Amino acid sequence: MTLRNSLVWFRRDLRVDDHAALHHALLSSRRVIGVFVFDTDILAGLPSDDRRVQFLLDSVRELDARLHAMGGYLIVRHGRATQVIPALAAELDAESVFANRDYEPQAIARDRAVQDALRAAGRSLQTFKDQVIFEQDEVLTLAGGPYSVFTPYRNAWLKRLAREPEALRPYETAPHAGALAPPPADHVLPSLADLGFVPNAAPIAHPGMTGAEALLAQFGQRLARYDHDRDYPALDATSRLSIHLRFGTLSVRRLVAMLQERIADGSGGPGAPVWLSELVWREFYMMILARHPRVVTQSFKAAFDAVAWDEGPDADALFDAWCAGRTGYPLVDAAMLQLERTGFMHNRLRMVTASFLTKDLGIDWRRGERWFALKLNDYELASNNGGWQWAASTGCDAQPWFRIFNPVTQSKRFDPDGAFIRQYLPQLAGLSGAAIHAPWLAKPEVLQKAGVVLGKDYPVPVVDHEEAREKTLARFKAIRDT
Numbered sequence: 032m033t034l035r036n037s038l039v040w041f042r043r044d045l046r047v048d049d050h051a052a053l054h055h056a057l058l059s060s061r062r063v064i065g066v067f068v069f070d071t072d073i074l075a076g077l078p079s080d081d082r083r084v085q086f087l088l089d090s091v092r093e094l095d096a097r098l099h100a101m102g103g104y105l106i107v108r109h110g111r112a113t114q115v116i117p118a119l120a121a122e123l124d125a126e127s128v129f130a131n132r133d134y135e136p137q138a139i140a141r142d143r144a145v146q147d148a149l150r151a152a153g154r155s156l157q158t159f160k161d162q163v164i165f166e167q168d169e170v171l172t173l174a175g176g177p178y179s180v181f182t183p184y185r186n187a188w189l190k191r192l193a194r195e196p197e198a199l200r201p202y203e204t205a206p207h208a209g210a211l212a213p214p215p216a217d218h219v220l221p222s223l224a225d226l227g228f229v230p231n232a233a234p235i236a237h238p239g240m241t242g243a244e245a246l247l248a249q250f251g252q253r254l255a256r257y258d259h260d261r262d263y264p265a266l267d268a269t270s271r272l273s274i275h276l277r278f279g280t281l282s283v284r285r286l287v288a289m290l291q292e293r294i295a296d297g298s299g300g301p302g303a304p305v306w307l308s309e310l311v312w313r314e315f316y317m318m319i320l321a322r323h324p325r326v327v328t329q330s331f332k333a334a335f336d337a338v339a340w341d342e343g344p345d346a347d348a349l350f351d352a353w354c355a356g357r358t359g360y361p362l363v364d365a366a367m368l369q370l371e372r373t374g375f376m377h378n379r380l381r382m383v384t385a386s387f388l389t390k391d392l393g394i395d396w397r398r399g400e401r402w403f404a405l406k407l408n409d410y411e412l413a414s415n416n417g418g419w420q421w422a423a424s425t426g427c428d429a430q431p432w433f434r435i436f437n438p439v440t441q442s443k444r445f446d447p448d449g450a451f452i453r454q455y456l457p458q459l460a461g462l463s464g465a466a467i468h469a470p471w472l473a474k475p476e477v478l479q480k481a482g483v484v485l486g487k488d489y490p491v492p493v494v495d496h497e498e499a500r501e502k503t504l505a506r507f508k509a510i511r512d513t
């Protein structure tokens with residue numbers, strides 16, 4: 032034990048179990064205090080009823096309560112982390128600040144600024160791998176470079192895990208909790224109003240560690256069928272754990288260890304390896320972002336920065352229709368309404384709506400990426416950017432540019448009887464499973480019987496898919512030919 036006082040700076044790791052930074056701080060310090068900062072640099076510009084802030088506050092409250100139960104507490108501050116952390120370290124005379132590493136460019140810059148300020152005052156910032164099983168330089172090609180194709184990356188990732196099973200060993204905290212500093216008598220946490228926010232009318236269910244546990248327990252029952260059911264948005268087939276992985280209310284090591292057990296004993300069925308692949312996609316995109324931070328604003332494949340996306344008032348009107356779920360394509364519109372009303376969108380629908388914006392409406396993927404960033408509860412820069420660049424065909428291992436989703440075919444395939452569409456577009460509920468995917472093709476008597484007047488109850492399509500497809504092929508071919 033070498034340190035007197037240490038701070039553990041919680042960020043995207045709002046849990047007490049299996050926590051690398053907390054583990055290391057407890058082992059090396061006599062007195063450990065936790066801190067979370069509602070960072071005004073991040074909160075600025077969010078709508079006042081942003082659901083994620085409430086989720087964060089609820090999760091932070093639970094974190095404080097769990098630290099209390101272990102004998103400690105959490106200081107919660109509101110301000111610029113780059114100023115708050117060095118000032119708090121000075122106030123508490125903490126020699127070191129412990130944190131888990133974050134790989135987003137803005138977070139890296141923030142951590143560097145905090146580290147410089149701490150160092151100037153004779154203190155230190157120590158960071159640890161926690162958010163991923165393997166970081167950006169741990170799974171490399173034989174030539175020693177980063178992968179840009181997923182399948183060989185996943186194979187190398189799995190091989191490394193087989194060689195290094197200790198990568199899943201939990202970072203224990205409870206046995207070392209004696210080092211936690213007890214709370215002062217006047218310890219209080221801020222309210223949502225103190226942070227300048229108001230409650231959302233449709234808050235995110237299941238916040239915090241207990242929320243993550245509940246979702247994991249439910250998903251455990253569905254895991255074996257995940258490989259098949261995950262593609263159908265009307266089914267409750269996926270885990271809904273993305274926001275918990277985003278904010279670290281549960282440990283990814285624990286999830287992978289659970290999968291390994293269920294693969295080994297057979298109870299994970301064909302679903303378990305497929306779900307494991309999804310967790311590896313998450314790390315793949317984090318690796319891509321860490322190794323190629325330019326992807327935040329540029330195409331992964333530089334040549335595609337020359338794509339001439341549509342701009343101007345017509346493009347703006349189409350973008351607005353897409354955002355509002357008024358494109359006239361029911362699956363696209365239902366998906367956009369799901370996003371607006373709940374902050375969640377099913378993965379298949381993220382692919383369909385992103386493809387629709389870029390390939391049917393000819394609009395730059397960056398506009399859609401920013402809209403998702405504003406609206407998604409689970410917004411995570413690496414996966415969002417990766418998903419958008421995949422759909423726009425500008426990314427690594429992306430959908431080839433000449434393969435263009437047909438929104439009607441996607442609808443028939445993945446929402447065959449229109450159950451998902453009906454949930455968000457009740458005005459179309461009277462249409463049969465056959466007619467609901469493309470109401471403009473339905474016979475007038477069918478529409479009349481269903482009580483649907485196109486252009487009044489529901490929009491006519493804003494573009495013709497076949498025409499849009501030809502325009503997109505030409506748009507991309509122009510790049511290839513230059």
Ligand SMILES: Cc1cc2nc3c(=O)[nH]c(=O)nc-3n(C[C@H](O)[C@H](O)[C@H](O)COP(=O)(O)OP(=O)(O)OC[C@H]3O[C@@H](n4cnc5c(N)ncnc54)[C@H](O)[C@@H]3O)c2cc1C
Binds near residue numbers: 270276410
């Ligand atoms: C255009 C687009 C944008 C996206 N934006 C985000 C985002 O901002 N944040 C986000 O977490 N995911 C994003 N994804 C990936 C994926 O859609 C979500 O992770 C998934 O829908 C979340 O639901 P779930 O937790 O039930 O997933 P499950 O199907 O249960 O998957 C388990 C976990 O694996 C990870 N995962 C699953 N699919 C992917 C994927 N394709 N890429 C990376 N990780 C994946 C997530 O952490 C997810 O929680 C995006 C995908 C696309 C196509």
